[in-house]
Amino acid sequence: MSETIAKKTIFSGIQPTGTFTLGNYIGAIRNWGPLQDEYNCIYSIVDMHAITVRQEPAKLRQNTLEAYALLLACGIDPKRSTAFIQSHNPNHAELSWILSCSTQFGELSRMTQFKVKSEKHSDDVNAGLFTYPVLMAADILAYNADLVPIGADQKQHLELARNIAGRFNQKYGEFFTLPEPYIPKTGARVMSLQDPTKKMSKSDENPNACIFILDDKDTIIRKFKRAVTDSEAEVCYREGKDGINNLMSIYSAVTGKSFDEITAEFAGKGYGDFKIAVGEAVADHLEPVRTGFAKLIEDKAYLKECYTAGAEAAFKMTRKTLSKVYRKVGFVDAR
Numbered sequence: 001m002s003e004t005i006a007k008k009t010i011f012s013g014i015q016p017t018g019t020f021t022l023g024n025y026i027g028a029i030r031n032w033g034p035l036q037d038e039y040n041c042i043y044s045i046v047d048m049h050a051i052t053v054r055q056e057p058a059k060l061r062q063n064t065l066e067a068y069a070l071l072l073a074c075g076i077d078p079k080r081s082t083a084f085i086q087s088h089n090p091n092h093a094e095l096s097w098i099l100s101c102s103t104q105f106g107e108l109s110r111m112t113q114f115k116v117k118s119e120k121h122s123d124d125v126n127a128g129l130f131t132y133p134v135l136m137a138a139d140i141l142a143y144n145a146d147l148v149p150i151g152a153d154q155k156q157h158l159e160l161a162r163n164i165a166g167r168f169n170q171k172y173g174e175f176f177t178l179p180e181p182y183i184p185k186t187g188a189r190v191m192s193l194q195d196p197t198k199k200m201s202k203s204d205e206n207p208n209a210c211i212f213i214l215d216d217k218d219t220i221i222r223k224f225k226r227a228v229t230d231s232e233a234e235v236c237y238r239e240g241k242d243g244i245n246n247l248m249s250i251y252s253a254v255t256g257k258s259f260d261e262i263t264a265e266f267a268g269k270g271y272g273d274f275k276i277a278v279g280e281a282v283a284d285h286l287e288p289v290r291t292g293f294a295k296l297i298e299d300k301a302y303l304k305e306c307y308t309a310g311a312e313a314a315f316k317m318t319r320k321t322l323s324k325v326y327r328k329v330g331f332v333d334a335r
């Protein structure tokens, strides 16, 4: 058996909805690069998921290219991984239909993200928003992925993907691998800087709540300086100190320091010093990503070369799965 076949497969996706946040970065993307040596990695910009909420077409196109460039800037090497744009591989949508016939209406109705998004976009509660997790299951199962690196908010969708796979296997015989979530220990949930009980999100109306990974150093430090904390003056991780806990988690994620080390470092110092230190550490950590992105986004031909090759590879891997699935469910061979 060749080495590549023996490697486990990883799949993850990210939506091209504006530039990524520090939450996307720490909770998801930055963990993807280091996995490339050990695993067979497949990463996708999921533009088909993005249209479940209204998008301006020209903006979506731009966001998708930027997201792809950002993925490479964050350390995804298109030579070692398969990196592509979801709509370039039609097998995802085809498999999604088959899987939707092994998904229950009731289980989709229970999805927290559906409830939240249908309240937020109450004028457009479309069927795609409802079946979103089935397409996500298809993304993963099409590659028979073993592991799926995600932030904590996607855990419910992954459990659903496992249930769908299990149900298909029960109906048609063992076929799909049940994927496992891969959630980072620190930073799986980066919280808003303005309301640390809510997750950091790009759609937050308060511009100070969210760090974008392309923000410049001054902006990053300014946002951290304004971060909401508490009325004590002790940098330590404790229940009830949501703001400080969040800043400590972020600082720990970018410096590798433990909570005890951070507490010792800032003993006797005020929150002001701590906030500036977090801002500087984050800005320095993101500097190579910013520089890499600026170069890549200028080179559209290179990007195209990479995502075209990625889509071709992705198509090949998944066509086999789909043919087998079609046989299993009883469709007549096309050729």
Ligand code: AMP
Residues within 6 Å of the ligand: 013, 014, 015, 023, 024, 025, 026, 027, 028, 029, 149, 150, 151, 152, 153, 154, 187, 188, 189, 190, 191, 199, 200, 201
């Ligand atoms: P999305 O922006 O919703 O497409 O999310 C892309 C990835 O980033 C998913 O794996 C999410 O779980 C992760 N993610 C998004 N927001 C956060 C956050 N505030 N903290 C940690 N991970 C996050």
Ligand code: TRP
Residues within 6 Å of the ligand: 011, 012, 013, 014, 015, 046, 049, 135, 136, 139, 140, 148, 149, 150, 154, 157
């Ligand atoms: N739903 C994920 C999110 O919003 C994005 C996504 C789509 C995904 N397909 C996926 C993540 C497959 C992991 C695996 O973050």
